[in-house]
Amino acid sequence: MSIEFTNDSPGVSDVPGFRVGAAGCDIRNKGLDRLDLTLVVADQPCAAAGVFTTNDVKAAPVRFCQQVLAVSADKIRGIVGNSGNANACTAAQGDADAVAMAKLAAAAVGAPADAFLVCSTGRIGELLPMAKVADGIKVSASRLSRDATEGVRSANAILTSDTRPKSVTARFVWEGKTVTIAGIAKGAGMIEPNLATMLVYLLTDIAVPRAELRQMLARAVDASFNAISIDSDTSTSDTVVALSSGRVPFSDWGAFERGLHQVCRDLAEDVVRNGEGVRHVIRVTVRNAASLGLARSIGKAVVNGPLFKCAVAGNDPNVGRLIQAIGKHVGATAPGTDLSRLRARMGGVEIFAQGAFQLDPGKEAALVAHLRGAELYTSRPTPDGMFSAPIDYPPHERAVELEIDLGNGAASAAVVGGDLTHEYVSENADYRS
């Protein structure tokens, strides 16, 4: 079966059976023009599943969604989400505010009070301005539609420091009917293992039973959002939710799961490519490891190694830092692992084998060209030494490609991350000084 994927789709408004609306309600005191509230509403009760942050400090909306899904996962009517304020570390008032958001959304669309999921992202530790949120929900409800414009507005309204909306739509034909899986995501900072300050809404009109949806979502998240890392920081709010409207009876779960995985992988890579300060996307494929866990954790160790990340930022094929990052991780987590058959390639060029670097001036030039080719933009400071990305949309989808062959097992994994740049430091340190 051929599945068609579209990256520049409006995303969630593409899915029959759902309407979306967005509003600006000034949550972060940046004015009403800044969209910060999204409402997704299903025509009928949906089967739903969610995957949430592993951070032990969970924001109130995360705890709320977990409770709702424990009792109402087959009658969810929608999602209400805001950016600008994460409603995290806000004690009992935060829990009350999450409940209030769900009730306001349900009331605005005439749904039962326990039928809404709640997502909040943004500043940690401040109470939600509930009067503004209530206005935003009212305006969003009045705009509910399946227009592409409203879809794009909704994908924008969940963003924080992201510079562009991220949406993917997959469509294929099943017994003569076109079915759809679509999603939107926000990422930017605190992006790492086991989710991040990341919100992902996935919708489908395919009738997926609740239990199957939960299992397939868990697998898809594991191979996509859990395989990316921008800065190893995990947020208190990470949430991926999937709703199935049940409109199209279906049984080819292999096709559904392939589509779901691809939508998640595309969104995950978009999250990295739009990560704070990312100037190079780095894709690490680890092969022939003793276990999947080791393969993935080595990939993470590479994309999280600060020195290697800096070298990539500088277009320096610093193979020593790559091998150091691998050895450090293996030494810390699987000491005694035989690394004598370790081989590594960058951009298809062999750089390490038989315990030694395999480099020469010709190869070094090819590696520098590979790094330059994957650079998203050239770093240029302002006169006062501030750095920011001069692009909104990426000029290409190339990545720094690393292949690591451990030669002592059969497991493999791919991990995607970014470099460590002046733009990252400016974004996270210079905003206040």
Added chain:
Amino acid sequence: MSIEFTNDSPGVSDVPGFRVGAAGCDIRNKGLDRLDLTLVVADQPCAAAGVFTTNDVKAAPVRFCQQVLAVSADKIRGIVGNSGNANACTAAQGDADAVAMAKLAAAAVGAPADAFLVCSTGRIGELLPMAKVADGIKVSASRLSRDATEGVRSANAILTSDTRPKSVTARFVWEGKTVTIAGIAKGAGMIEPNLATMLVYLLTDIAVPRAELRQMLARAVDASFNAISIDSDTSTSDTVVALSSGRVPFSDWGAFERGLHQVCRDLAEDVVRNGEGVRHVIRVTVRNAASLGLARSIGKAVVNGPLFKCAVAGNDPNVGRLIQAIGKHVGATAPGTDLSRLRARMGGVEIFAQGAFQLDPGKEAALVAHLRGAELYTSRPTPDGMFSAPIDYPPHERAVELEIDLGNGAASAAVVGGDLTHEYVSENADYRS
């Protein structure tokens, strides 16, 4: 017993029974004026102990030292070390070169061939220029002395991107005799758990039996060098070696161990304060944790959290990122830990308790003042956007002081790290572009 510590001592040349010599032999092609070879020679065979990198990729000198200590730990005559080239990832030739360095050093001073330890630090993946190294050993041997000048030259010759030598001397009186423990260290980048690109030479004239020296060194390293982190990267060459000349019979091991710990802690903190791009030293004390391991790993998670490190760099008391870093780590390593009694203080000011931030404008101003007070220098870019530290020696020894009380155990630990700055990125990314 009162122990006197001196931080601006020449270090290893202070210890009776040892002579030191240094030379520049152009290992990194930076000219003969750059000191890059150090020789430490004992008048008599020494008891010796070593602690080495946990990186699974070990440089040839590390493997060599481990072999030597396995068979000759009571008859070590000295240490030969170079900077500029780590002799790592150099396959069989690297092992042969480490052996050759030991033989050259032994021959130059008339010691047995198996009596020298070898340390190399610097660029990974290149063969040592052995003719230059041989010249350096010859020159160093001709300069062997106990002059303070030669001590300072030796502390300088083990440095790579460090900007200043690090040395500590502890002296105290035992049964009418002054005894000495002294050490020198190099650090700078790749500084993290379980050592780093870090070399530390510790010497004492106190007669410490080999087995006791090994045990006490392991404990001292654990509470000092293993409790610092600059960038979470662990090098392939980390080495701490301790030699006891045995000149002064001794039995107050409590006093010796206190002195050894303090020398190691002082050197460790100096390594952080001179770490690449460090503009704030961050000291995290974790109390009332369920285990020592959890206490220390939370401290590490805080000083390694990129977003929190950036906030400190920007003098932003971003408490959300602090709590996020703690929760992320606990969620990943000890899920289910009760964090309801978590309390946190910065600079003595309570910032988190009872599940919520405890902040007000007056406290925020005090926190900003605390961060500014701990800043080592003001960040200023060059016209082309490069950043480098304008200081060689630190103007003060203040740190950003964090106290984290988990309220569910009895273990405590202190960890020292640094912030994440433009200077770090410039040092590690801009050198080539």
